Amino acid sequence: MTETEAIRLFKCLSDKSRVQILKSLAIEDMYVERLAERLGITAATVSFHLKKLTEAGAVTSHKSQYYTMYSLNRGLFAVSLLDILQEESDEADLLAQRDAEYRQKVIDAFFVYGKLKAIPAQQKKRRIVLEVIAGAFEFGRTYTEREVNLQIADFHDDFCTIRRDLVTEGFLTRDETGYRRVMLSHPES
Amino acid sequence: MGTKTDALHSYLKAQNALYRQQAQTLLADDRGDESHFETIRANIFEIFDTVLSAGEKACAGDPDRIRQFFSRKLEQIPASWSASYEQARQHGDTETMQVERIKLEAARTIARTADQIWRE
Numbered sequence: 322m323t324e325t326e327a328i329r330l331f332k333c334l335s336d337k338s339r340v341q342i343l344k345s346l347a348i349e350d351m352y353v354e355r356l357a358e359r360l361g362i363t364a365a366t367v368s369f370h371l372k373k374l375t376e377a378g379a380v381t382s383h384k385s386q387y388y389t390m391y392s393l394n395r396g397l398f399a400v401s402l403l404d405i406l407q408e409e410s411d412e413a414d415l416l417a418q419r420d421a422e423y424r425q426k427v428i429d430a431f432f433v434y435g436k437l438k439a440i441p442a443q444q445k446k447r448r449i450v451l452e453v454i455a456g457a458f459e460f461g462r463t464y465t466e467r468e469v470n471l472q473i474a475d476f477h478d479d480f481c482t483i484r485r486d487l488v489t490e491g492f493l494t495r496d497e498t499g500y501r502r503v504m505l506s507h508p509e510s
Numbered sequence: 511m512g513t514k515t516d517a518l519h520s521y522l523k524a525q526n527a528l529y530r531q532q533a534q535t536l537l538a539d540d541r542g543d544e545s546h547f548e549t550i551r552a553n554i555f556e557i558f559d560t561v562l563s564a565g566e567k568a569c570a571g572d573p574d575r576i577r578q579f580f581s582r583k584l585e586q587i588p589a590s591w592s593a594s595y596e597q598a599r600q601h602g603d604t605e606t607m608q609v610e611r612i613k614l615e616a617a618r619t620i621a622r623t624a625d626q627i628w629r630e
Contacts, residue, residue: 337540365608366544372604373543434601 322397325418326378327405330397333377338362339370343379343393352388424449437477440486448490454483455492458502469493469500515566515576517627522559522620526552547612554616558584577628584624588617 322330333339341360345351353371357364371391374380379398382391427449431438437454441447454476458464464472466484473480473487484500487493493500529552536545561583562576569575595610 335540336542338544362544365611366547369543369604369608434597434603 322400322405322408324408327408330377330379333373333379336370338366339374342367342370342374346380346391346393350385350390350392352385352390356391428453432476435476440477440479440482447486451483451486451490451492455487455502458493458500460502460504463499463501465499514573514627514630515562518562518580518624519559521623521627522555522562525619526555526559528552529555547608550609550612551616554613555620557587558617558620561587580624581621584617584621588614591617 334343338360342356345356345359351359353364353367356371357367360367371380371382375382379394380391381394382389384390427441427446431441431446431450432453437450441450454473457472457475458469469484469487470480473483477483484493488495488500491503491505494503529548533545533548533552536542536548558580562580565576565579565583569579591610591613595607595614598604598606598610
């Protein structure tokens, strides 16, 4: 388990309702309504907690007839706390992790369900956003300007500005045949 | 009507206080997310208490106009919450769904109670 995974799990566990859900699942697999009845909270609230527990890897689910049954991930809880504390994290990994977290934060702030809310003014954030949009283009394929515009329009209405920025920032190249995605020599951070 | 508006203010303030108290209790019981949900619920009662005050001011105390103003806001304001809930549902975003559901439930409760008070 990585440090990030461990922190996510501990954060998730620091809630009495979630601990009680896990205690119930330690007895047997259960579905949402059964857990809600048992714990005296609404089914919607149980679903919310189960989503968090699933994301943290503490719980898994499977279909059984009409119900989605939830199970305790016993493998995860078999790991000792000492094992987690003894997990080494080198500086390079930490830096990469911080960069990835920053990148994700920017993406979360600027994209809502895959749509770009606004074009960032700050250069670093703008590059991250452009890199996400560039990801929609295939390597080795030549796109017409219309195809590029359509692809960008899926993210934001101002496709002219973004198309120009993609070229200026080196994510796309343009010649008389059309536009192509550029393979970057180093991964963006 | 003055007393009916007062009754509605009292109800909204009481519910606001009640859910804030519940949020405190849940927080003390290490149920942070559920406490947050109750705070959201309390905020909705507070918002509509403010809306009612705004209605009284805007309608210069005219009972019918205040009632119409408040009923209109009870339809207008939650409309964006419904849209947000639907968008979250399509994307499987359980957390947003839960928040929007709570806001919509609170708005529906307020609408029912306001209707009762005005019909009495």
